[in-house]
Amino acid sequence: MTLVRSGEEPPRGGALVEIAQLRALAQRWYGDRLDPDWRPRTLEQSQSILDAVGLRGGFWRLA
Amino acid sequence: MTPEQLALRARIFEAFASTGGPPDLPDAPDLRALAEQHVVVLDEAARVVMAHPFAAPPPHRAAAELTRVVARSGPAPGVWHGNCAWDGLGIAAALGLDGAVVESGGITTDEAAFFHVGVPARQWWDDIGHT
Numbered sequence: 001m002t003l004v005r006s007g008e009e010p011p012r013g014g015a016l017v018e019i020a021q022l023r024a025l026a027q028r029w030y031g032d033r034l035d036p037d038w039r040p041r042t043l044e045q046s047q048s049i050l051d052a053v054g055l056r057g058g059f060w061r062l063a
Numbered sequence: 064m065t066p067e068q069l070a071l072r073a074r075i076f077e078a079f080a081s082t083g084g085p086p087d088l089p090d091a092p093d094l095r096a097l098a099e100q101h102v103v104v105l106d107e108a109a110r111v112v113m114a115h116p117f118a119a120p121p122p123h124r125a126a127a128e129l130t131r132v133v134a135r136s137g138p139a140p141g142v143w144h145g146n147c148a149w150d151g152l153g154i155a156a157a158l159g160l161d162g163a164v165v166e167s168g169g170i171t172t173d174e175a176a177f178f179h180v181g182v183p184a185r186q187w188w189d190d191i192g193h194t
Contacts (some may be wrong), residue, residue: 001146003167006176013182015082022178023152030116030153034080038071040064050184062184 015059024053064100068093072102075114080158083143084120085111095097101188116153118144134160148172 017025028049032038043062050060052059064072071093088094094134096187097103104113112119118129121144130151132143143158145151151165152172165172 001149001181003148003172003175004064004177004179005168005170005174006085008176009175010179011181014179017178017180019175019178022149022172025154026116026149027156030150033157034076034156038073039069040102041192059121059180059183 015055019056021055025049025055028053044052064102064171065093065096068096068100068102072114075111076104076117079114079117079143083141085114085117091161113146116150116157118146118150120144127168129166132160132163132165134158134163136162148175148178 002011004016009015029046047062050062052057065127071088071117071166075085075088078084086102086160087186088111091179094103094105094109094111098105102114103111106112106123110119110123120142121129130145130147132145132154134140134142145154148165148167154160155163155165
């Protein structure tokens, strides 16, 4: 997983995520990790986060 | 996850948040259980090397392979490490660090346009160090 500058050739294959999308993903995915009442997410809840930030399709399926 | 495992997890995350690194812990069934549930990643000596979004600082891995999160001001100045920019931004989110610099591979997230993900989601945990 690497950062890519505008105009730079990305690595071949895989998927590209816009930085604004990555910020939204990081907030939703990790924002609660230090909460005292943290509990593990289900696979479906994790998938919903990917969906919510627009990361949909087979590449983004967790199972 | 049992109450004891939740408490151990909280201790690990609090250590990462406050010191930038994992606590020294004895190898124990609850620690192994957290690893099996992908809450932490252990090395061959059962030391915590990842607790996403946090990663242990160098030298467990070379600095160039890690993402750095640097907060120079605000309520909690400090330096933390993650495995990639996603984790770096996650550290900033979890710690509430507005304005922290997240640098990965010589590029900051402010300079980048995209984040490249090479491995499909269902394979992320096949080799989490590589992912």
